[in-house]
Structure formats: C-alpha cells, structure tokens
Amino acid sequence: MSAFENLKAHFQTISNFNHLSAICGWDAASMMPAGGNEARSNAMAELSVHIHKLMTLPQLSDWFAQADQESLQGDNPAVLRELKRQWQQSNLLPEKLVQAKSLAGSKCEHAWRTQRKENDWQGFEKNWAEVVKLSQEEAQIRADATGLSPYDAMLDIYEPGTKTESLNQLFDNVKTWLPELIDQVIDKQSSESFIEPSGQFDTAQQKALGLEVMKLLKFDFNHGRLDESIHPFCGGVPSDVRITTRYDENEFVQSLMGIVHETGHARYEQGLPKTLAGLPAGEARSMGIHESQSLFFEMQVGRSDAFIKHLSAMAGSTFKGHNPELFAFDNFQKLYTRVKKDFIRVDADELTYPAHVILRYEIERDLINGDIKHTDVPELWDSKMQQYLGLSTQGNFTNGCMQDIHWTDGAFGYFPSYTLGAMYAAQFMAAMKKTVDVDAAIASGDLSPIFSWLSENIWSKGSLLTTDELVKSATGETLNAQFFQEHLRNRYL
Amino acid sequence: MSAFENLKAHFQTISNFNHLSAICGWDAASMMPAGGNEARSNAMAELSVHIHKLMTLPQLSDWFAQADQESLQGDNPAVLRELKRQWQQSNLLPEKLVQAKSLAGSKCEHAWRTQRKENDWQGFEKNWAEVVKLSQEEAQIRADATGLSPYDAMLDIYEPGTKTESLNQLFDNVKTWLPELIDQVIDKQSSESFIEPSGQFDTAQQKALGLEVMKLLKFDFNHGRLDESIHPFCGGVPSDVRITTRYDENEFVQSLMGIVHETGHARYEQGLPKTLAGLPAGEARSMGIHESQSLFFEMQVGRSDAFIKHLSAMAGSTFKGHNPELFAFDNFQKLYTRVKKDFIRVDADELTYPAHVILRYEIERDLINGDIKHTDVPELWDSKMQQYLGLSTQGNFTNGCMQDIHWTDGAFGYFPSYTLGAMYAAQFMAAMKKTVDVDAAIASGDLSPIFSWLSENIWSKGSLLTTDELVKSATGETLNAQFFQEHLRNRYL
Numbered sequence: 001m002s003a004f005e006n007l008k009a010h011f012q013t014i015s016n017f018n019h020l021s022a023i024c025g026w027d028a029a030s031m032m033p034a035g036g037n038e039a040r041s042n043a044m045a046e047l048s049v050h051i052h053k054l055m056t057l058p059q060l061s062d063w064f065a066q067a068d069q070e071s072l073q074g075d076n077p078a079v080l081r082e083l084k085r086q087w088q089q090s091n092l093l094p095e096k097l098v099q100a101k102s103l104a105g106s107k108c109e110h111a112w113r114t115q116r117k118e119n120d121w122q123g124f125e126k127n128w129a130e131v132v133k134l135s136q137e138e139a140q141i142r143a144d145a146t147g148l149s150p151y152d153a154m155l156d157i158y159e160p161g162t163k164t165e166s167l168n169q170l171f172d173n174v175k176t177w178l179p180e181l182i183d184q185v186i187d188k189q190s191s192e193s194f195i196e197p198s199g200q201f202d203t204a205q206q207k208a209l210g211l212e213v214m215k216l217l218k219f220d221f222n223h224g225r226l227d228e229s230i231h232p233f234c235g236g237v238p239s240d241v242r243i244t245t246r247y248d249e250n251e252f253v254q255s256l257m258g259i260v261h262e263t264g265h266a267r268y269e270q271g272l273p274k275t276l277a278g279l280p281a282g283e284a285r286s287m288g289i290h291e292s293q294s295l296f297f298e299m300q301v302g303r304s305d306a307f308i309k310h311l312s313a314m315a316g317s318t319f320k321g322h323n324p325e326l327f328a329f330d331n332f333q334k335l336y337t338r339v340k341k342d343f344i345r346v347d348a349d350e351l352t353y354p355a356h357v358i359l360r361y362e363i364e365r366d367l368i369n370g371d372i373k374h375t376d377v378p379e380l381w382d383s384k385m386q387q388y389l390g391l392s393t394q395g396n397f398t399n400g401c402m403q404d405i406h407w408t409d410g411a412f413g414y415f416p417s418y419t420l421g422a423m424y425a426a427q428f429m430a431a432m433k434k435t436v437d438v439d440a441a442i443a444s445g446d447l448s449p450i451f452s453w454l455s456e457n458i459w460s461k462g463s464l465l466t467t468d469e470l471v472k473s474a475t476g477e478t479l480n481a482q483f484f485q486e487h488l489r490n491r492y493l
Numbered sequence: 494m495s496a497f498e499n500l501k502a503h504f505q506t507i508s509n510f511n512h513l514s515a516i517c518g519w520d521a522a523s524m525m526p527a528g529g530n531e532a533r534s535n536a537m538a539e540l541s542v543h544i545h546k547l548m549t550l551p552q553l554s555d556w557f558a559q560a561d562q563e564s565l566q567g568d569n570p571a572v573l574r575e576l577k578r579q580w581q582q583s584n585l586l587p588e589k590l591v592q593a594k595s596l597a598g599s600k601c602e603h604a605w606r607t608q609r610k611e612n613d614w615q616g617f618e619k620n621w622a623e624v625v626k627l628s629q630e631e632a633q634i635r636a637d638a639t640g641l642s643p644y645d646a647m648l649d650i651y652e653p654g655t656k657t658e659s660l661n662q663l664f665d666n667v668k669t670w671l672p673e674l675i676d677q678v679i680d681k682q683s684s685e686s687f688i689e690p691s692g693q694f695d696t697a698q699q700k701a702l703g704l705e706v707m708k709l710l711k712f713d714f715n716h717g718r719l720d721e722s723i724h725p726f727c728g729g730v731p732s733d734v735r736i737t738t739r740y741d742e743n744e745f746v747q748s749l750m751g752i753v754h755e756t757g758h759a760r761y762e763q764g765l766p767k768t769l770a771g772l773p774a775g776e777a778r779s780m781g782i783h784e785s786q787s788l789f790f791e792m793q794v795g796r797s798d799a800f801i802k803h804l805s806a807m808a809g810s811t812f813k814g815h816n817p818e819l820f821a822f823d824n825f826q827k828l829y830t831r832v833k834k835d836f837i838r839v840d841a842d843e844l845t846y847p848a849h850v851i852l853r854y855e856i857e858r859d860l861i862n863g864d865i866k867h868t869d870v871p872e873l874w875d876s877k878m879q880q881y882l883g884l885s886t887q888g889n890f891t892n893g894c895m896q897d898i899h900w901t902d903g904a905f906g907y908f909p910s911y912t913l914g915a916m917y918a919a920q921f922m923a924a925m926k927k928t929v930d931v932d933a934a935i936a937s938g939d940l941s942p943i944f945s946w947l948s949e950n951i952w953s954k955g956s957l958l959t960t961d962e963l964v965k966s967a968t969g970e971t972l973n974a975q976f977f978q979e980h981l982r983n984r985y986l
Contacts, residue, residue, distance in 0.1 A: 016539035016540070017536075017540075019533070019536035020536055020540060023516070023517050023520055023533075027516055031718065032733060033714060033717060033718060033733060034715055035715035035716040035732060039730055040512070042509055042512075043510075045509075046509035046510065047509070047510075220528070221526060222526050222527055222528035223528040224526060225524065236529075237529070238532075239529050239531065239532040240528065240529030240532065240533065
C-alpha cells in the first residue's frame with residue numbers, strides 16, 4: 001500500500017471510533033438515566049485517549065512525508081490536504097496543555113452553572129482566569145506553528161482560512177447599518193398586534209407536527225431520527241443523523257422552528273459525499289458552513305412567506321380547540337419575524353443576533369491577542385451592549401458576559417461562525433434564485449429543487465474545496481455581506 | 494504497580510470499550526434506523542478487533558505468571574481467577590479459526606432467515622456443514638487446552654464448571670417424570686375454560702403498565718430504561734441497564750410477562766457488586782445463573798398467585814372498555830399457566846420448555862463430540878420430539894431443527910442454560926422460603942424481602958464464587974433437580 005492508502009485506512013479506523021463516540025454522546029444527552037453518567041464518562045474518556053493515540057501515532061508523520069511525494073490524481077490531493085489538516089490540529093498541542101485546559105475548563109464550566117444563576121462574577125472570574133491563560137498559551141502555540149496571529153490560529157480550528165482581517169471588514173460593515181435597521185424595524189413593528197400561544201400544547205402532538213415538518217424538508221428517516229434533549233443538537237453520523245429538540249407544553253413556536261434549524265444541519269450531514277465517508281474530506285466544511293445550512297433552513301426557507309403558510313396550516317390542523325386566529329398566516333408571520341433588543345443571544349431574533357456575535361467577537365479577539373485582560377470583559381460587554389443594542393448590563397453578569405457556555409471551557413474563536421453562517425445562507429439563497437424559483441417550490445410543497453441545488457453546490461462537496469472555493473463555486477464570489485443586508489432589508493422593512 | 498494491579502487496570506480499560514459496545518449494540522437493536530446499519534457494523538467490527546487486541550496483548554501472559562506468585566488477600570484470589578478465565582477464553586483459539594467461524598456463521602445465519610421460512614433444509618444444510626465443522630474444530634482445540642471433552646469445553650464458555658456427566662444425570666431424571674406430568678396437566682386443563690384477550694390494546698398503555706410492573710419489581714430507573722426491539726433482551730451495562738420488549742396491539746399478556754422476565758435479568762445486573770465494577774469477578778456468574786434470575790422473576794414470582802393478583806388488577810385498571818372477566822384473577826392465572834405441546838421453544842410454557850431444551854442438548858452434545866453427523870439432525874429431532882412431546886416434525890424443518898438461531902452461527906453449548914436456570918430458580922425459591930414469607934411479601938406489594946435475599950445470596954456475589962459454590966452457599970447444596978420437579982407439581986397438578 002502507498003503511504004496515502006495507509007493514511008486513508010488509518011483515518012477510517014479513527015472514523016469508526018468517532019462513530020462510537022457520536023452515538024454514545026447522543027445517548028448520554030438524550031437517553032441515558034442520570035445514574036449511568038459516571039461509568040459512561042469513564043468509557044468516553046478512555047475512548048478519547050484511544051482516538052488521541054491514533055491521531056498522534058509517530059508512524060503518521062513518515063506517511064505524510066511520503067504521501068507528499070506520491071503522485072495523486074482527482075480528489076486525492078484535497079483528500080490528503082484534509083487528512084493533514086486534522087492530523088496537524090491534533091498534534092499541535094502538548095498533551096500536558098490539553099489536559100490542563102480540559103481540567104480547568106471542566107472546573108470553570110461546572111461552577112459556572114451555579115455562579116451564573118447567582119450573578120457571581122467574582123467566583124467565576126477566579127476559575128476563568130486559568131481558562132483564559134491556558135487558552136492564550138494554546139493560541140500562541142498554534143500561532144507559532146501556523147504563522148497566524150494568536151486569534152486567527154484559534155479561528156482556524158472552526159473556520160479554516162478565515163482571518164481577523166476579513167472578519168473586521170465584514171463586521172465593521174454590518175455595524176454601519178445594523179443598529180439603525182434594528183431601530184427602524186422595531187419602530188415599524190411597534191404598531192402591529194398579534195396573538196401569542198396560550199394554553200396547553202401536548203408534546204406528543206408537537207412531536208407529530210415536528211416529524212411532519214421534517215418530512216416536508218425531506219429529512220431521510222432511513223438515516224436518522226428525532227429525539228429529545230435539554231439542549232437541542234444535531235449529532236450521530238452521516239449515515240444515521242440524530243437531531244433533538246426540547247418541548248415546552250406552554251408553546252410550540254420555538255421547538256417547531258428549532259426542528260427546522262436542526263433539520264438543516266441534518267440534511268447537510270445526510271448529503272455529504274458517501275464515496276468519502278470516514279475521511280476528513282468527506283466531512284462538513286466548517287462550523288460556519290454547517291450553520292449556513294441550519295440557517296438556510298431556518299431563516300431563508302423557514303421564515304419565508306411560503307413556508308410560514310405551510311407551518312401555520314400544519315400547526316392549525318395539529319392543535320385543535322385553540323383560538324384559530326393564532327394559526328392564521330399573518331399571525332404566524334408576525335410570531336416568527338418579531339424583532340426585540342434583548343440580553344440573551346440564544347433567544348435573539350434574526351436581526352439582533354449579529355449584534356450579539358460581533359460584540360463577542362471583538363472581545364474574544366482582543367482577549368486572545370493579549371490586548372485586554374479578562375477582568376476588562378464586563379465593562380467592555382456593557383459598553384458594546386449599549387452601543388449595539390442600547391441595553392446596559394452594568395452589574396448584570398447573569399445576562400451579560402456570563403450567559404454563554406463557550407468561553408467557560410475556552411472555545412474562543414467559535415462565535416463568528418454563527419453570523420458567518422447567516423451571511424453564507426443569504427448569499428446561497430441569492431445565487432440559488434438565479435436558477436430556481438424558490439418561492440414556487442416552497443409553495444408547491446415539493447422543495448426538491450432547493451435541496452438539489454444545496455446538494456450539488458454544498459453538501460456533496462464535503463471538504464474537497466476550501467471555504468472560499470466552495471462559496472465562490474456556488475455563488476460566483478467569496479463571502480459578500482451585501483446579500484445578508486439585502487435579505488434583512490427585504491424581510492423586515 | 495504489582496502485576497495483579499496492572500492486570501486489573503488493563504481489564505478496566507477493556508471494560509470501558511465493552512461499555513461502548515453494549516450501548517451501541519442496544520442502540521442498533523432499539524433505536525438505529527435501517528440505513529445506519531452498514532457504518533455501524535463497521536464501527537462495531539473495529540471495536541471488536543480492538544478489544545480482541547487488548548485481550549491478547551503478549552504482555553498479559555507475563556503479568557499472569559507474576560500475579561500467580563504475588564500474595565493476594567480477601568477477594569483478590571477470586572478476582573485473579575476470573576481475570577485469568579476471561580483471558581484464557583479469549584486466547585484459546587487461533588485468530589484464523591475465529592474469523593472463519595464468524596464468517597461461516599454470518600453466512601449461515603443470514604441465509605437461514607430466508608431458508609427457514611421456505612422450509613429449505615437442503616440449502617441450509619450446505620452452509621451449516623461448515624459451521625458444524627468449524628465448531629467441532631473449536632471444541633477440539635478447547636478440549637485439548639482444558640483436558641475436557643469437546644462438548645464440555647463448549648459448555649464451559651457459558652456454564653463454567655458444568656459437565657456432560659451432571660447434565661446427563663439431571664436431564665435423564667427429568668425425562669423419567671416430565672412427559673407423564675405434561676400429559677396429566679394437559680388432561681386436567683382440558684376441562685377448564687378461560688377468556689383470551691381480544692380487541693385492541695394501545696401500546697402506550699401497555700408501556701405504562703410495563704413500567705408500573707417494573708416499579709413493583711423495584712427496577713432502578715436511575716440506572717436503566719425500558720425500550721422496544723424486535724427481539725426482547727437485557728443489554729447495557731450494570732450502571733445503566735437497557736431492557737426491551739415488543740408490543741402486539743392484539744394482546745398484552747406476552748409482552749407484560751416478557752418485561753417481568755427481562756426485569757429479572759436487569760436487577761441481577763443492577764445488583765452486581767459495585768466495588769468490582771469493570772472486573773470479570775464483578776460480572777454475572779454464568780448464563781444459567783443469569784437465566785435463573787429472569788426465571789425467578791417470571792416463573793417463581795411472576796406466576797405466583799399473589800403476583801398474578803397484582804397483574805390482573807393493574808391490567809384491569811389500565812385497559813378500560815374491555816370485558817372485565819378477562820382481568821379476573823382466575824382468568825389471568827389460567828392465561829399464565831396454560832400448558833400445550835407445541836413445536837416452538839420460544840413460545841413454550843414453563844412445563845414443556847425443558848423437553849425442548851433436553852432434545853437440543855442431546856443432539857448438540859453428540860454432534861460436537863462427533864458421535865453423529867449434522868445430516869442426522871432432522872431425523873433425530875423428529876424422533877425425540879415424538880418421544881418427549883408426541884409431535885412429528887417429519888419434513889417440517891421450519892418448526893423443527895431450523896427454528897432456532899443458536900446453531901446457525903455455532904453457539905453450541907448454550908441451550909442447557911435455559912433449563913439449568915429454571916432449576917436454579919426453583920432451588921433458590923425453596924431456600925428463600927425457609928427465611929422469607931414470600932407469598933406475604935408479594936401480596937403486600939412490598940417485595941423487598943425477596944430482593945434482599947437475592948441481592949445478598951446471588952447478585953452481590955458477582956463471579957467471586959464458582960457456580961457450585963454460589964448455589965451451595967445460597968441453598969445449602971449444589972444443583973438438585975428435585976426442587977424443580979416439586980415446583981412444577983405444586984403449580985400444575
């Protein structure tokens with residue numbers, strides 16, 4: 001076997017162990033009783049150690065050196081590039097630092113669950129200092145190895161190729177028009193009235209409705225399922241994608257659109273190239289592109305007039321005995337496009353969401369690059385929140401800088417993916433509309449033309465192209481925030 | 494670390510991988526959509542190879558040699574004995590034979606699924622010849638290594654320490670009284686009338702009833718769950734036991750008692766000694782002892798008058814709108830103690846079941862020892878079926894020698910466990926009744942005294958004692974079929 005073939009076989013082995021990790025991880029979140037946790041954690045830790053061993057096998061470095069000399073055809077240079085990327089990512093950090101960060105992160109996150117509720121910044125700050133310090137060390141090592149700046153090296157984990165320079169440009173542009181647009185929309189909506197769900201919405205009926213919507217979105221039930229968990233997610237493996245939601249008996253609106261969102265993630269996974277299954281090149285391109293698919297489903301398709309017509313009709317025939325005006329198209333549309341300046345990112349609407357992300361981006365960028373101290377964060381948070389959304393978080397850590405889990409265990413560099421995803425989604429839709437009558441497809445109830453475009457241009461590419469190449473091949477240009485702005489103006493003004 | 498400590502740590506690692514295998518195996522049977530099968534099979538095969546590598550690490554043989562010289566106290570000699578037993582079992586066979594048998598077994602089992610339906614003995618026989626040949630080779634290698642006869646060496650996989658000599662004695666004794674007893678009981682029952690379930694029994698209600706019965710049996714829901722699968726089983730790990738059942742909308746009787754049976758397996762697993770978790774000495778003693786616990790729950794407790802009173806009341810209040818006479822105690826008792834000579838082992842009642850097992854035992858014993866040929870099996874099956882149950886299977890392979898999955902992939906030596914389990918259960922009950930008022934405990938609805946006895950005498954022992962030692966310490970003597978006979982006479986005559 002050539003070195004390249006040896007590498008592929010080795011990564012197939014790793015992929016098999018990752019499969020077990022994905023399924024047992026899904027089980028832990030959606031099925032496992034609490035008493036199973038200790039033994040499961042031990043088993044998962046053992047598996048992580050094993051996967052890490054496979055990823056850092058000394059032999060691999062010879063194979064990569066040899067494979068570089070082998071003549072590779074077709075997709076194989078890209079396959080090798082992605083193999084090498086995953087291998088380098090896994091071998092960059094000294095094991096001691098990985099363990100120290102994992103320990104400090106677990107400790108900080110665990111305490112944060114209580115401290116957040118108690119608005120206890122003092123307590124949190126003590127644990128977090130260590131997480132920030134170790135993350136800065138990590139970023140520096142990654143920077144030294146890649147020639148990137150420390151924060152760019154962290155970005156590279158989640159968004160390969162994306163750099164501070166382009167994020168600054170994109171987000172600075174957004175900042176020039178977003179606050180004003182938000183004010184205009186809120187002003188416009190202030191005169192509108194609508195009905196919010198009240199009464200009881202049976203969870204079995206909510207589930208049936210969710211499954212019906214997943215069918216409309218052509219989720220492949222032969223290769224996946226819908227279950228429940230406290231924090232909704234898309235897990236499993238491409239041949240068996242597990243999405244979850246959380247039901248609230250008092251309303252169905254959030255869970256229903258949550259299912260649309262996770263179905264977007266799921267169809268990307270289900271649509272990845274089967275010929276590259278088990279290889280990094282066959283995996284999703286990046287966190288931002290993954291989010292572009294969930295947001296394409298949730299925001300571009302899911303909140304379109306044509307789709308909201310389906311949702312309102314399906315919900316109306318599911319929940320009998322409620323006020324029928326609740327399920328009127330107009331009312332549904334208002335429910336799903338309401339804009340409000342508020343503190344919490346995960347509850348934010350489409351229009352204010354980028355403000356939450358830009359705020360976090362600017363803070364974590366400066367923190368990781370060592371330009372600010374972790375103790376500066378609450379004040380910076382408050383001043384940016386005032387600037388972007390006109391809200392003060394002075395003394396309010398619970399709904400301020402302590403609201404997210406990401407920073408507690410050092411996942412710096414992740415936040416930009418959310419807004420990159422929203423921007424990619426808008427750009428994909430604009431490109432799709434050149435050849436597909438999207439609104440007609442949605443209205444007809446057969447959304448296949450939409451999914452064919454996504455499959456051909458995004459899903460089937462896996463990681464064969466870089467993100468820039470992928471976006472250019474799909475839309476004719478690299479990321480352009482103009483499409484996102486136009487989309488928001490069209491929908492909300 | 495001492496060699497003994499090294500061995501324990503190594504087996505804890507193996508146990509962690511077995512944990513992942515158990516959970517993903519449960520998932521494949523109860524959750525996974527069909528399309529997930531190929532990737533899952535690959536992942537599970539990779540895991541098996543890894544576990545096999547860990548079990549056959551050359552280093553282990555040195556550690557075992559050293560550990561034999563170390564001075565071990567308390568439970569540790571038994572812990573070492575069981576470590577060694579699992580290691581020896583895994584290292585006995587050449588890998589080539591394991592692979593060949595696994596391949597031949599998969600091929601034979603796969604084809605059997607169709608061939609059985611088509612009564613195609615000719616087709617089956619061709620594949621089975623190879624399975625039998627390889628199983629005979631396996632038995633001979635095991636015999637050479639252990640000094641046992643070939644069949645005893647196979648028995649030793651499932652029932653360590655149990656030998657043909659004692660099985661012959663036990664089963665020959667059963668054969669002297671069972672056929673006559675069956676005839677007497679059928680004659681007695683022929684004049685009885687009873688009502689069978691008819692109409693629809695909602696599966697959600699069946700599940701609610703099953704959960705209620707599991708609560709009565711003190712299943713620990715913090716360490717386990719109930720789900721559905723085509724073939725009911727008890728899986729998972731001791732800290733998180735997964736039992737399954739299968740619902741039939743036309744009746745609830747079978748699934749309900751099936752849940753009682755699996756709960757017996759589950760409580761054994763949940764009651765294993767936590768201090769020995771992850772070590773072979775902390776696992777269930779044998780297949781026969783495992784079955785003794787499921788049959789203790791199903792036959793000794795579950796079919797007692799006092800328990801059937803609970804079942805009939807619980808079912809009656811679950812399924813409204815049915816004929817109330819269906820749920821009368823007398824009727825339930827008749828439903829659950831009906832005896833019938835029939836072809837299929839898995840559907841057999843308590844009384845005829847041993848006949849099915851003895852027939853299989855006698856045939857597989859002679860087959861593995863080379864005293865008969867695999868082509869002799871249909872004729873032998875027919876003649877023994879005539880002798881024990883008065884039924885002919887001439888030309889009827891579907892409901893004759895092709896009915897079970899066990900032989901298709903070479904699991905010879907397993908069948909006796911079922912009847913050994915029934916015998917152990919009867920003997921445990923007789924011993925328990927010396928100190929526990931079993932009927933009063935069941936009638937009161939608080940079955941704790943029963944479970945305390947089982948926990949103290951069986952569950953908490955894990956595999957610290959040999960089977961003979963365990964049975965003797967619990968009941969004062971080794972296995973004695975007399976208790977089983979008395980139990981059957983008391984219940985059915």
